[in-house]
Amino acid sequence: MSHGKPGVVHGDNYFNYEPGIWSWLTTLDHKRIGLMYLFTIMCMFLLGGIFALAIRMELFSPGMQFLTNDQFNRFFTYHGAIMVFMVVIPLIPAAIGNFVMPMMIGAKDVAFPRWNLTSYYIYLFGAILAASTLFIKGVDTGWTFYAPYSIRTGTSATLVLGGAFIMGFSSILTGLNFIVTIHKLRCPGLTWDRLPLFVWAIYATSVIQVLATPVLAITLLLLILERTLNIGIFDPKLGGDPVLFQHFFWFYSHPAVYIMVLPGMGIISEVIPVFSRKPIFGYKAFAAATFGIALVAFVVWGHHMFVSGQSDVANFIFSLITMFVAIPTGVKVFGWLATLYKGSLRFNVPLVYALWFLFVFTIGGLTGVFLATVSIDVHLTATYFVVAHFHYVMVGGTLLAFLAGLHYWFPKFTGKMYHEGPAQVAAWFIGIGFNVTFFPQFILGALGMPRRYADYLPQFTTLNRVSTVGSWFIGMGFVIVAINLIRSIKTGSKAGDNPWGGLTLEWQSPSPPPMENFLHDPVVTEGPYEYRGDKIGLGLNA
Amino acid sequence: MIGLLVSAAQAALVSTAQAATVPVAATDVAVSWDTLYWFLIYLSLFFFVGIVAAMVIFGIKYRKAVHPKPKYIHGHVGIELAWTIIPTILVMWIFVWGWMVYKDMVDAPLDSMEIHVIGKQWLWQFVYKNGVSTIGDVYVPVNKPVKFIMSSEDVLHAMFIPNFRVKHDVVPGMYTYLWFEAKVPGIHQIYCTEYCGTSHSGMLGRMIVLTPEQWQDFVAGKKIDVDSLPADPTFPGYRANRLGEGLEATAQSTGGAAPTLTLAEKGKVLTQTKGCVACHTGDGSKLIGPSYKGIYGTDVKLSDGKTVKVDDNYIRESIENPQAKIVAGYPGSMPVYKGLVTEEEIVSITEYIKSLK
Numbered sequence: 001m002s003h004g005k006p007g008v009v010h011g012d013n014y015f016n017y018e019p020g021i022w023s024w025l026t027t028l029d030h031k032r033i034g035l036m037y038l039f040t041i042m043c044m045f046l047l048g049g050i051f052a053l054a055i056r057m058e059l060f061s062p063g064m065q066f067l068t069n070d071q072f073n074r075f076f077t078y079h080g081a082i083m084v085f086m087v088v089i090p091l092i093p094a095a096i097g098n099f100v101m102p103m104m105i106g107a108k109d110v111a112f113p114r115w116n117l118t119s120y121y122i123y124l125f126g127a128i129l130a131a132s133t134l135f136i137k138g139v140d141t142g143w144t145f146y147a148p149y150s151i152r153t154g155t156s157a158t159l160v161l162g163g164a165f166i167m168g169f170s171s172i173l174t175g176l177n178f179i180v181t182i183h184k185l186r187c188p189g190l191t192w193d194r195l196p197l198f199v200w201a202i203y204a205t206s207v208i209q210v211l212a213t214p215v216l217a218i219t220l221l222l223l224i225l226e227r228t229l230n231i232g233i234f235d236p237k238l239g240g241d242p243v244l245f246q247h248f249f250w251f252y253s254h255p256a257v258y259i260m261v262l263p264g265m266g267i268i269s270e271v272i273p274v275f276s277r278k279p280i281f282g283y284k285a286f287a288a289a290t291f292g293i294a295l296v297a298f299v300v301w302g303h304h305m306f307v308s309g310q311s312d313v314a315n316f317i318f319s320l321i322t323m324f325v326a327i328p329t330g331v332k333v334f335g336w337l338a339t340l341y342k343g344s345l346r347f348n349v350p351l352v353y354a355l356w357f358l359f360v361f362t363i364g365g366l367t368g369v370f371l372a373t374v375s376i377d378v379h380l381t382a383t384y385f386v387v388a389h390f391h392y393v394m395v396g397g398t399l400l401a402f403l404a405g406l407h408y409w410f411p412k413f414t415g416k417m418y419h420e421g422p423a424q425v426a427a428w429f430i431g432i433g434f435n436v437t438f439f440p441q442f443i444l445g446a447l448g449m450p451r452r453y454a455d456y457l458p459q460f461t462t463l464n465r466v467s468t469v470g471s472w473f474i475g476m477g478f479v480i481v482a483i484n485l486i487r488s489i490k491t492g493s494k495a496g497d498n499p500w501g502g503l504t505l506e507w508q509s510p511s512p513p514p515m516e517n518f519l520h521d522p523v524v525t526e527g528p529y530e531y532r533g534d535k536i537g538l539g540l541n542a
Numbered sequence: 543m544i545g546l547l548v549s550a551a552q553a554a555l556v557s558t559a560q561a562a563t564v565p566v567a568a569t570d571v572a573v574s575w576d577t578l579y580w581f582l583i584y585l586s587l588f589f590f591v592g593i594v595a596a597m598v599i600f601g602i603k604y605r606k607a608v609h610p611k612p613k614y615i616h617g618h619v620g621i622e623l624a625w626t627i628i629p630t631i632l633v634m635w636i637f638v639w640g641w642m643v644y645k646d647m648v649d650a651p652l653d654s655m656e657i658h659v660i661g662k663q664w665l666w667q668f669v670y671k672n673g674v675s676t677i678g679d680v681y682v683p684v685n686k687p688v689k690f691i692m693s694s695e696d697v698l699h700a701m702f703i704p705n706f707r708v709k710h711d712v713v714p715g716m717y718t719y720l721w722f723e724a725k726v727p728g729i730h731q732i733y734c735t736e737y738c739g740t741s742h743s744g745m746l747g748r749m750i751v752l753t754p755e756q757w758q759d760f761v762a763g764k765k766i767d768v769d770s771l772p773a774d775p776t777f778p779g780y781r782a783n784r785l786g787e788g789l790e791a792t793a794q795s796t797g798g799a800a801p802t803l804t805l806a807e808k809g810k811v812l813t814q815t816k817g818c819v820a821c822h823t824g825d826g827s828k829l830i831g832p833s834y835k836g837i838y839g840t841d842v843k844l845s846d847g848k849t850v851k852v853d854d855n856y857i858r859e860s861i862e863n864p865q866a867k868i869v870a871g872y873p874g875s876m877p878v879y880k881g882l883v884t885e886e887e888i889v890s891i892t893e894y895i896k897s898l899k
Binding site: 069070073140141142146147148149152153236237239241242243276277278279280281282283284285307308309312315316319320323324326327330331333334335337338340341342343344345346347355358359362363366367369370372373374375376378379381382383443446447448450451452453454455456457458459531532533536 | 562563564565575578579582586589593594596597600606609611612614615616617621626629633634636637639644697698704707708709710711713714716731734735736737738743746776780863880
């Protein structure tokens with residue numbers, strides 16, 4: 001590539017190719033865009049995390065110590081809305097997927113680089129709009145915006161709804177971009193049955209993003225119109241139906257949780273074979289299960305509404321179909337275990353995070369079966385049991401997988417190895433801290449403590465205190481991760497092209513990669529998990 | 543013989559229920575719920591322990607230092623089929639069992655005593671057919687089925703009684719139901735479990751289950767000394783709370799106060815003062831609109847050919863938005879009453895209609 005300012009010395013990789021902040025802000029390079037997403041999302045994660053720590057601090061004792069009820073209600077709303085819309089939904093696809101997926105298919109970039117940059121700015125604008133309400137009246141509806149409370153509340157709900165509406169388009173455009181990229185830009189020899197499972201995961205996720213997000217957009221728009229123009233669709237005072245809002249909302253928001261978890265599962269499917277030096281066990285089943293989950297995701301939304309007033313017929317159907325989500329999920333968990341079986345395991349931090357993922361996600365998934373059972377759900381819904389369940393699958397699922405991927409691809413992004421020691425310590429802080437925080441919440445919920453409670457009865461004190469202490473360990477763990485990774489950029493040892501001995505295409509390129517991704521056009525001759533004889537001892541841990 | 547084994551297994555499962563992690567089971571439905579719940583716990587433990595043990599054992603046995611040569615395999619059809627089919631059978635069984643418990647949970651016996659519940663930010667109002675109204679506390683007889691007919695005056699709420707394992711959203715503009723037959727006298731905690739604003743966590747209540755003698759006292763209008771009753775058995779040493787902090791001063795409980803009019807009597811007066819009697823009679827004779835006599839619980843044919851059941855939601859809709867469903871053979875000229883009747887008035891009129899058998 002020879003474009004660029006004359007007289008400026010260009011580096012030889014995507015990071016230093018063209019210097020200056022303006023070249024980053026106007027970049028069309030998917031790798032730079034991925035990093036910009038990563039940086040912004042991590043800032044939002046910090047904000048959402050601060051709200052979480054504040055909530056847990058207030059819940060350390062019964063009675064209100066630091067916050068008023070109204071402040072608390074805003075805090076859990078912001079925690080949820082920020083974490084769901086600004087962090088977990090875009091995280092793996094936009095930050096890691098953007099960087100890694102095109103390289104994994106041997107492409108020079110995504111199909112529509114300008115859309116890619118536009119998607120980032122749409123996300124940024126929507127996020128800033130929503131976050132700006134922190135300085136106006138705040139919002140206290142819960143991230144689910146149920147009507148009629150969300151119609152009546154005098155807070156800045158309309159702006160948050162608007163911000164989420166705008167961010168949705170980033171998700172849709174990214175999904176479309178990725179689908180076209182995967183279809184059209186695969187390098188020679190990369191047939192569908194040789195596609196890495198991370199790419200399959202991004203593909204399925206993109207399909208969900210494109211099909212489901214527009215429903216959310218319309219739902220949020222209708223709520224905005226209800227608040228501003230009293231159109232009467234959800235407000236019972238005007239003849240509207242509040243339960244209808246829930247149907248519309250969950251029609252998107254249930255598939256959304258698979259937008260969150262499928263890419264995470266894709267990362268685990270990459271990490272485990274590399275660090276076991278073994279092919280993934282049941283490649284076809286993994287790909288099929290990914291799409292099976294994505295499909296079933298669209299027809300189970302009513303399991304969030306078992307006690308909402310919907311009919312018994314609806315409850316029957318939604319409970320029955322929800323049970324089927326457990327099957328492809330189980331296929332994956334067993335498949336990962338079988339991949340470890342008789343492997344040759346290297347316990348670098350990516351594998352440690354993958355193992356924590358298995359531990360935590362199994363608990364999350366099993367408790368999902370409880371909630372899918374309609375009668376069991378009647379007692380447990382809207383209690384802390386549900387809060388524990390979704391944190392186990394979302395945090396345990398997506399976030400731990402993200403950390404596995406972040407450390408796995410760190411050498412590729414930066415050209416440096418992260419310091420393994422502090423990374424391991426952080427992984428254990430986070431893994432143990434996570435379970436200490438959320439496991440007691442299963443018990444709190446079963447005992448009857450409802451969610452979204454600013455204050456609680458004194459008999460729930462001990463379990464709440466254990467949970468709060470756990471949250472401090474999660475916080476400390478993430479601080480260690482951040483400091484370690486930032487330090488490692490400077491002081492880490494130089495990583496070669498392929499420190500882990502991976503067989504996916506991104507490892508055939510220098511670390512960090514050049515602007516155009518590859519020095520030699522890649523050609524694929526076999527699947528990405530063919531660890532045999534000649535391929536076992538590659539990489540750092542040979 | 544199988545029955546004996548099953549009930550012994552049930553008893554064993556239920557008795558191992560650690561009292562520390564689920565509430566006391568104060569109804570038969572709660573006992574069935576617990577049986578399924580503990581089955582799921584043990585099943586989950588089986589899979590969880592198996593998976594974690596596999597991870598730990600593989601981690602030790604197959605670490606690089608002791609297992610340098612990995613096996614080069616891609617899969618195994620038999621194993622993959624097994625771990626697809628067996629979980630499918632398991633979840634189907636869980637679904638069926640869960641559905642059977644659910645039907646017991648939601649199908650109220652026909653002879654249930656009905657109590658109206660009105661949720662409003664941020665308290666519970668309970669209205670008995672005899673006209674008595676209480677706030678925060680609801681009094682019910684032990685060993686008798688009770689059905690709550692619930693609606694909200696403002697936003698979504700939800701009624702939750704953990705010791706009974708029942709919960710349902712309380713929705714503005716629509717009636718929803720739950721039922722229970724309490725087996726344990728004393729006080730059981732009630733919570734609101736659908737976020738409803740500032741004092742959502744203060745919207746508590748007490749389910750006060752009375753022995754037959756105490757129930758006679760309540761019906762006769764005598765005040766019940768609630769503080770002398772057994773406390774919430776799930777949390778020995780703690781009192782159940784009627785209301786959250788800060789709301790004590792504004793609450794009143796008129797438990798046992800003698801009513802002036804029953805709900806049905808109030809409803810009859812309302813049909814006069816609201817002008818319903820201009821078109822509807824209570825004795826079966828046809829005027830401009832259908833008579834109330836004997837219609838509750840029956841099916842009526844509408845002008846568009848459909849058939850509907852005359853239940854609480856039908857009556858509410860016919861009052862607030864009468865043009866939605868017009869009974870066949872009638873002109874459909876009833877005016878809209880939305881905004882002209884309160885929740886309590888609709889409840890009273892409905893009870894009057896129910897009383898005209």
